[in-house]
Amino acid sequence: MAQFRNFKMVSYVVYGRGSFNQLDEILAPQRKAGAPMIFLIDHFFTGHALLNRIPLRGNDKIIFADVTHEPKTTYVDALARQLKEEFGTISGIIGIGGGSAMDLAKAVALMMNNPGSSADYQGWDLVKYAGVYKAGIPTLSGTGAEVSRTTVLTGPTKKLGMNSDFTPFDQIVLDPELCADVPANQRFYTGMDCYIHCIESLQGTFLNEFSKSYGEKALDICRHIFLEKDVWDAESDDKLMMASYAGGMSIAYSQVGVAHAVSYGLSYLLGTKHGIGNCIVMNHLDEYYPEGAAEFKRMVEKGGYEIPTGICNGLTDEQFNAMINVSLGMKPLWENALGKNWETIMTREKLRALYEKL
Template sequence: MAQFRNFKMVSYVVYGRGSFNQLDEILAPNRKANAPMIFLVDHFFQNKPLVNRIPLRGNDKILLADVSYEPKTTYVDELAQQLKDEFGNISGIIGIGGGSVMDLAKAVSLMMNNPGSSADYQGWDLVKNPGVYKAGIPTLSGTGAEVSRTCVLTGPTKKLGMNSDFTPFDQIILDPELTANAPSNQRFYTGMDCYIHCIESLQGTFLNEFSKSYGEKALELCQYIFLEKNAWDDECDDKLMMASYAGGMSIAYSQVGVAHAVSYGLSYLLGTRHGIGNCIVMNHLEEYYPKGVAEFKRMVEKNKIDIPSGICKGLTDEQFEAMINVSMGMKPLWENALGKDWEKIMTREKLRLLYEKF
């Protein structure tokens, strides 16, 4: 008999321009006496108006999260310990920012109620206890981190998420106004994360009608935004926010594929940011996603974006091996992309040749 996945989704979703203004009333029922809400905010917003709109009560605290690099397990552990030392108990964690901040918020929430290091929970269904209340408020669209059951972290030996039913947010606020001032290249890279999710999900062996319905809609929105529209406007912000949500839902019931599996190796070794890493890899995946790669290249050209190259020049054999080890560890991604016999198709030698192209 088939084993169907019974996955946890975000409990509450509010969408709409200006919905950020409801944050105070949304948080009110989740506050506990003498336990603050912690607002983990992307350091991009330091001294910007958004910080002054955060509804602080009592001993609430704003922490500016340094996401110059993608979240590390050491940073998660440090933040969780800091909060335990300072407050003991907290009411919840609110992540405001791009995918890295939302992943960080999810991870810190979990580590408030689970012993050890976040590195102990990198994998599938290793988290034993629910975290504290957590809400996600994206200020960039594309990663799908607002709806995913993972928070991707770079640990001592691997780059892998804390994939569990306890990971999804309890609440998300989708306010497209918050994405309006995103730098155009950053907007493109995160938008391409969503586009690549769709290509990988829709061509994967795990595909089913649930993931297909979300993936097709997200893909259609990305194609409209990055190929048909001539200028970025409010409509693009609205549509990309929904594409991100739908793209995240699509992979929730299927998986991503080759681009993500390979880009994790780049992030682990070189600190390459996720969106850029996916673009660098996608540029060379004609063998696996011929139509998707051709369309991706048209999007890059139309939006006048430079994809970095030469980032793997001069790496040692040892460094290539480290990237290959991380990438090969992403078994569900490879199986979705290439089937159960994926190890016969994607050998270590073949993966090395692929990395040498970047």
């Protein structure tokens, strides 16, 4: 008899322009006497007006998350250690920013209650205990980090998430007003992360009606925003925030595929940011997603964006092997993309040839 996945979702969702203003009220029941709320905020917001709207109470603390690079296990461990030393116990962590800030918040919340290093929990269902209360507030749409059961981390030997039922946020606040200041390039790269989620989910072998329903809706929204509209406006932010949510839900009950598996290697070795890494790879995936890759190129052309090329030029055999090892470690992604016998299709030689094209 088939074993169906019992899927853990975000407990509470609030959506709407201005919904950020309800944060104080939302957090009030979660506060424990003397234990602060920690606001982990993307360093992009240093000196920004948004800081005046953070509902600080008692000994609450703002920490600016350095997201120059994607989250590393060492950074997660250092933040958790700092909070334990300073406060002993905390009421919760609120991640405000893009995918990296939200993933950091999820990971640190888990490490407040789990022993050892976050590197010990890179994989599927390794986390032992629920973390402290955690809320996610995206200021950038596309990653789906607000709904996923993973927190993607670069560890000493691999780039892999802490995938577990303890990972999803307890609360998310989806306020499209917070996306108003995003630079156009950045918005496109994370929007394409969402688009690529949908292409990979909808063409994967794990596809089911649950994933399909969300994936098709998110894909329709992405096409509307990036191919049909000529001007980016408030409606675009509203729609992309929902596409991000639906795209994240689509992969929650299926998986991503080739673009993500290959881009994990890039970010592990070269520090390539996730959104742009996916774009660099998608530019060369005509063999695996012919229609998706062609449509992606039309979106790039319409918006006049530049996708970097030649980023693997001059790498050594050792460096190529490091990327290949990380990428081939993403077994569920390859199986979703290519089927159960994926290892006979995506050989080391074939993956090396793909990396050489980037």
